[in-house]
Amino acid sequence: MATSLQALAKLVAGNLNNSPNSDLEITGIGLDSSNLPADGAIFAAVPGTRVHGATFAQQDQAASAVAILTDTEGGQLLQEAGEQRPVIVVNNVREVLGVASSSIYGDPSADFVLIGVTGTSGKTTTSYLLEKGLMAAGHKVGLIGTTGTRINGEVVPTKLTTPEAPTLQALFARMHEQGVTHVVMEVSSHALSLGRVAGSHFDVSAFTNLSQDHLDFHPTMEDYFEAKALFFRPESALAAAKQVVCIDDEWGVRMAGVAGNAQSVSTHGDPADFRAHDIEVSETGAQRFKVQAPAGVDLNVQLALPGAFNVANATLAIAAASQANIDLDAFVAGLSEVAVPGRMERIDEGQDFLAVVDYAHKPGAVAAVLDTLKTQIEGRLGVVIGAGGDRDATKRGPMGLLSAQRANLVIVTDDNPRSEVPATIRAAVLAGAQEGAAQATHEVEVREIGDRAAAIRALIEWAQPGDGIVVAGKGHEVGQLIAGVSHHFDDREQVREALQAKLNPLAEQQLPGSTEGK
Structure with missing residues (x-):
């Protein structure tokens, strides 16, 4: 897992200052100057809210970086500081960070099935359902989300719902090395807007719903919707190859229209490719229902999770699994014992x-x-x-x-x-x-x-x-x-x-x- 400095500069269309006499091998990348990967790393210096990241290039572990990736402002600061290491200068570091990180770590998401779940509510539960169903179907699964990251069931500490691009691609590489065949991840609107998932090859994207949240980051609900739509619009570089959308709310109906080729999911009786029906709720809140899949196939689902919204989450997970060509009978059997920490x-x-x-x-x-x-x-x-x-x-x-x-x-x-x-x-x-x-x-x-x-x-x-x-x-x-x-x-x-x-x-x-x- 590595790429050459010259190849990286060409990939991100950057200007290479202080070009070395012989090409360098870049083996890692990081945004945190105090926590860069080991030997051979490049430090990605981005502008901060108060101080530009380039000012940390000489401090702590960042001093061990073999090269620096930054913008025009950062390049000027480094030049004034007398920086002698190679510096790749681009217009916007975050716009190229995902693609750069993916290249450095060997484009790992191209080697497994990647399923992304987005929406306001239900991302974590849907991800858990996908993880358990995929494991029941005999696959080795990675999970990335709000409650943390797991590789084949082993917890890996992370801080964000969707980690920054360098951390994400390093996680993907680690999962690939451990033989993971399918990765399920929550994809936040922040991740889509800030390019954290750029450079990732999504096989399936799933949309749960949209309601008021994150209006401190998105100025309007329309802007919030458009951030999510980056995962579904055919012309978007972030769009997944296949898509499933729950149409139980008006935003879902709109998203299905934006996507064009998405499979639809409904629990309210509306016509859809995957439709939940005959829902029975026990005194404990556990639920039994059927999901009508394409070609008239009816799947019998047992779910320990209470709530109509969890019927929608489970149906969406089944639709996503179908788009990923998973054995649905085995997948559905794995849903019966799913429990999600802190969710009902x-x-x-x-x-x-x-x-x-x-x-x-x-x-x-x-x-x-x-x-x-x-x-x-x-x-x-x-x-x-x-x-x-x-x-x-x-x-x-x-x-x-x-x-x-x-x-x-x-x-x-x-x-x-x-x-x-x-x-x-x-x-x-x-x-x-x-x-x-x-x-x-x-x-x-x-x-x-x-x-x-x-x-x-x-x-x-x-x-x-x-x-x-x-x-x-x-x-x-x-x-x-x-x-x-x-x-x-x-x-x-x-x-x-x-x-x-x-x-x-x-x-x-x-x-x-x-x-x-x-």
């Missing part, structure tokens, strides 16, 4: 009410989770809800509004405040909840408890036999970001401890106190 995850300590932790942190997802829980209980419904700081502020009110329109108790608390004042975020969610309570036709109580652990305890103390409660927003996450500091916090741990305290009130429980302001 039941916490059971022997209590006589339903307790669930879910990652829902956007309006549509919150509404879907609460609607699902209402179908599984006979009693009241309660929710702990918050919103993240330094993110799309316009979704905070709607999250509170939709919660109060469905639940009997809404406790507004902190999520990940990040650098914002927690009370300011809560106020926006609280205003929406109070508006929703005023509109509701059922009795609604709205509380504000900033301490997330205390909010969870209050919710569980409120619950009575036959009720249902959901702690929404963080799901699988095990940290809470407050004022730039990450504190250990796991909703699932907190729910278990609060349940144990409720069931055994005489036992001494050392439950965490407030972390606000730390």
